[in-house]
Structures are given as structure tokens and as C-alpha cells.
Amino acid sequence: MRPLPFYFALTTRGRAVPHRTFFAFILPSIVAMLLFIALPIVSVIVQSFYIEHQQVLVEVENCQPFGGCTKTVRVDAAATAEIKASDPLGRFNGLGTYLNRSHLAVDEIGVIFASNTGLGDIVARIYNLPFYKALAFTLAFCAIVTPLAMLLGFAIALAVDALPRLTKGPVIFFSLLPMIITPLIGSLILYWMINPQGILGATLQQIFHDPNLSLRGSPALTWLTLLFYGVWSNAPFSFVVFYAGLQTVPGDTLESAMIDGASRWERIRYVIIPHLAPLATFVALVQVMDNFRVFEPIVGFSAEANATSLSWLVYNDLSGDSQLFGSAGATSVLTIIGIIILLTPVLLRTWREFNQKVV
Amino acid sequence: MKNMLRLSASAGVLLLTAGTAFADCGIAAGSVRILSNDFDALRLVNKTAEECASGTVTVTSNPTAEHKNLQVPALSISPAEYTVAVVANNSIVPLLNDDLIRPLDDLVAQYGQDLMPNQLIKIDGKVMAIAFMGNSQHLFYRKDILDKAGIAEPKSYEDILVAAKAIKDAGLMEYPLAASDKPGWDLAAEFVNMYLGTGGEFFTPGSAALAIDNPDGMKTLEIMKAMTAYMDPDYLTFDASGIQAEYEAGNVAIMNEWGSIAGAILDDEGAADGVVANTVLAAAPTVNGGTIPAVALWWDGFAIAKNISDEDAAASFQAMVHAISPATVAANPDVATWLVKGFEPGPAAVGVIATANAGARAYPMQPYMGLLHTALSSELAEFMAGSESAEQALADVKAAYETAAKEGGFL
16 A cells, blocks of 8 residues: 555564664665654644634724625734744643543533433533544444455455466456555545445445435445445455465465365465464554544545544644644644554564564 | 536636737736636636736746635745735635735725726725625526426525425425535535524624524524425535536526536536526525525635735736736626626626625624634534534534634634
């Protein structure tokens, strides 16, 4: 899907390299990562602690083609510029932005727990807060799409591996198509297909004999569509990696398993899956990271009404008629923290395996 | 999608105007760099301004839907990346907030003989922009369908609901209504439109405190929701170009749509049989017994950057005045509802003019209106989907707006 950072290549192979060579090899990467990844993250973190200065407002006469002249409030640009010049970052707000309603909503959650009519009420009211609504979909997307896409990818890999040589090339090409198409374009194509006048939408209406059936109308069906799209577009990555892995399965072991009378399923279960297990960890890692920043399908499917994600919140803060940089920064930092929490178990496991191999 | 539709519609406009390059605009020297939104009328204006290019004058333009995101950073640097920003009621506000555009009084006195007084956008007594076209959403309806249902032209949203019921009951159309209810800018604009029609104020006068949490706000939401009963179940995914397509396909009898799209709907392309011939444009409807159309009026105009040389500013002003001259407008009467001297409205401009004449209010220019628009754009979705009460929706909008306004330094 995208070039993998160097450390995957090194850790997954687990090969020991002399320290000096290793350092010379990764120096350009480290410099690039500092410049293009670490520094921007630091700047985002700093930004998230600040909010705009108190605006100096004045009431002035405003004349325009419609409605003539009226008194309107406007920002006193000169006075505001003076304040900005003395303190360009803005007002320090500490963790205020993180705790406000658009993010962790600490006060609102306190109120919800203090007065509610039961568990259902608590869940519904927390889900009504923008950050938790986005988090719910983001986590659901990660948790459902990652395993399903890996399973589908693995199944495709097994199927393609069993094909005769001549047909493999074209089949691999077509299996990779969902990954080759830009996510936004892919989701737009699918979106138009599920339109009630589109080929999929009209077919579904026929199948279910329901002329009002629309995949875009209800929250549940919107989620289902987005998850389906997620599996469709993520499966090829798993497929490619697993297919490459299948080529490394030792033929001897497979043959001896066959001589022992193992069925195809038993060979998959007891030879292939254990062989590919480390690879599965790696695929899961990349997919979880990818899925946690789900964004394009939400825009492509016009699903904002029923599903939002953390990345969509950042986009929403930065687009439109006025931008909230502190708020976008805070959501970004929370996203990074979320990814760290999700990846910690996998990273710990990889680290342990790596250490075992070195020793 | 929106841009593609507009692009195809505008190809004809460009062909018509391409032949007249190198007009004499009386500019000695300078560089003119235009940043604008991307639709037919503005592309025509840009193209006409480019006629002023000569050996000593360069004219470039960048029409893009991303103009709102580009304009502040592009005009903040010195010299500014663009000398001209084509703006509207809402997009001029960030430029004013950061003091990025210059007063035009001197330039108007020197080069603005053709401008009419109501084209001058004056803020605190100083001309900050020159408006050249008006725009608003207004009523489009199918006369044939309404006649069959025995309904007269609807004047209010209450009339529209009655008409929709009649059309549906008569079996003429399953979903006779459409509105651009897609969560985001469009849905928020629908709320703003309807609320303006109730006569209510968005903010406590003179402050940034939100004031929509009142019976007018409740009425607005009630009507918006009532309309959806007669809409395609996918109504939450339709933006302005979405309902345009539905209307042109003959699936919709009544809608409120942008006047700037009227030309594209009334042309011979893309519409089902009978749609164009039976389409009538009228003023936007009133609401809740009010007397003014429930819709926001918009102007598009140009402003000149502050961080550029006086020579470039003069050249830019002259090129833009040439671009919106009465001659340009006389040659292209159907492209927009021009605010320029001598404009004879064509059939596509009828709706906007009727709306303006009926006294519709302009889209508010308060510096914190953008924050409210954003809050409305994301917090009304659940109410419109039917999973939240109107009270809760208004409370959510208020909470989201206040959070944003505190961060923006307005509260």
C-alpha cells in the first residue's frame, strides 16, 4: 500500500547486522524521519496546547448590495495583530482543548454519569459527543475490517497459489485492483454503484423486493457498506504478503505431510498457518495502523451523517469557513495515542521475538 | 462532481469569449494575479480580466473550489501570491479579520466610473470590495406536475408541504421534494436559510453569544424535518449538485436550488423530456407566516490584496473593472445575476431577482458566523436522520459552537 519503514524489513527478518553498518544504512532514513515525521508531530503537539487570542471586536457600519447599511460586529484587525505579534502562538490553554466537548469531553461525561436513566442512556449520550462517535466507528472499523480483510486475503492467496501457472498473472492483477485504485476514487465508484439507480443498488432492491431499500439511508446499512468497502480495499495487501509467504513454505514439509495422509485443510492448518504466523503479525500491524486512520470512504460515501472517524474530525476542523488549528492538533495527538495503544501488544511481541533470535 | 458539471457547462462560455483577447484596459504596467472560486460566472470574469494582458501587464488566474483554504495564507505573505481575491459574504470575513485586503476608495474614485453605488461593499465607511453578482437559493418547480395536482405556485414552506402531499397522494411522484441536506456546508446553509426567514437573529446583538436556541430555531428544524417525509430516503447524501441531477432526471417537482445553477438546468443538456419546458423559477418561499423569503442572499465580488505594490493594485483593480464592465455583462446576460449597470436579467436570473426584491436577508457577516456554520454542519445530521430530538440538536449546536468560539477567542 505504501513504502514500509525500514525497521519492519529489519525486525521481521530478524537478521543481525553489525552496528556501524546498520547505523550508516539507516542514517538517511533517520534524518528524513526527524525532519518530516518527528518535527511536524512536535509542532502539532505544541499547537494543541494553544488557542486563539481573545479577539478584539468592534461594531462598525457595514454596507452591501442587499439590505443596505447595518451595524455589524467585526474583528479589530489592527488591535488583534498587535496582540498576535507579541505572542504569535496564541493563548496557552494547557490541556483545555483536550478536555473540551469536541475531544475527551470530561465535564460532559461527568454530567452524564451523575444523572442518567440507565446504561442505554449513558451509551447514547456519550455516543452523541463528536469525539466518541468518531472513536466508536474508528475502533469498529479497525476491529472488523482488519481480521476479515486478512482472512479474505489469505483465502485469495491460497486460491491463487493453487491455480495453473498460465492464469496466475491475470488473476493476481485483478485481485490487486482494489489496492491500486485510490481510496477516494474506489469509494466513489462503489458509492455510485449502490445508488438506487446504480447497478448494485437496483439489484439489491430487486432481490429484497423493497423499492425503498437504500444502503445510504440508515446508520446500520451505512456502516455495513463502509466495512464492506474496507474489506474489499484492504484484502489485496494481505493477499500480496501472504502469497509471497506461501512461496517460502518448505516443499519437503508439505510433501511429507501429504505422505502422512494429511488432507489439504490439515496441511493448511498444521503447516502453512504456523509458517505464516509471523507474517500475519506484520500484516495485522500495518492494517491496524491503516484502518485506524480511515477517512476517504467516509467522504467518498457521503457518510458523515452516520459515521465519522478521528481523521474526519481533523479534516472537519481544518476545512470550512473557519479553521481550528488547536482542536485539529489535539485530535491528531489523540489519534497518535490511540495508534500507540493499539500497537503496543503487537510491538511488544515483535520485540520479544527479535530479542530471542538475537540471543 | 459539482465541479465537473460546472466545467462542462462552462466550456461554451469560454468558447464564446475566447476570441476577444487583448482589449485595451488602459493599464500602464503591473501584475494581476486572481484567486477565485470555480464556477461559470467567475471563470468568465477571470477570462475577461486576462484580456488586459499586454507587453507590460501580466494577468493570471486560479479558479479553484479550495479558494477559501488558500486565500488567507496566500495573501498573508509579502508580496502576496494573489493580487485579487474574489470573495463572497462569508469568504471576505477571514481576510478582514487578518487585515489582508486594502481599502479601495482611491481606486474607485480614479477608475470606478462604471460602478454603481450598491456594488461598493463598505465596512466602517471604507470600500473593501466590489460586488458584481448576486446569488441565492430559490424555488424551482415543475408547472406541469403542480397543474396536474391542482396546486398553485407555493409561496411558503407550508404551501410546499401541502403541495408535496397532493402530488404524492395523486400518485404523480413518489418523492416530490428535494433539498441539499447533505451534512456539511449544505445542511448548515439550509438551516441558515430557513432561520433567516423566521426573522430571528443568530447572535445576541453586539456579541458572539448564540441566540438560535429559541422557538424560531425549533420551527426551523421542524419544517426542515417535515420536508424530508417527501424526499428520496437518501436525502442526507444529496448536496446542491445531487438535487440538481435528481431534478433534471424528472424525479423532483419542487426544490430550492442555487440561482447560479439555473443556467445549467435550463440549458438543453442533461434533463429528461419536459423538465426544462415546465420549469418555473420563483422567489424562495417564506416560512412560519413570515413575509421575507427564507433564504440567504449572497454577493460575489472582488477585493485587492494589501501586501502588494500600489502599481499592481491599480493594475488589478483596472483589470477587474474591465472584467465586470457593462459590456461584458451585456454580452453574457445568462451567466449570472449581475449587479452591474445596464444588466437585463435573462430567464435564469428571474429567481434570484424575485428573491432579492422580496426582501430576503443577506448571509450574516459576523466574524464568528463561520464557526456557527461549521457547528451546524456536523451537529444537525442526527436530527435530520431522525435519531435525535430537535431540542437535543439545538443544544448540541450550541455546545459545539461555544467550544469552537472559545477556542477562536470570541467568547
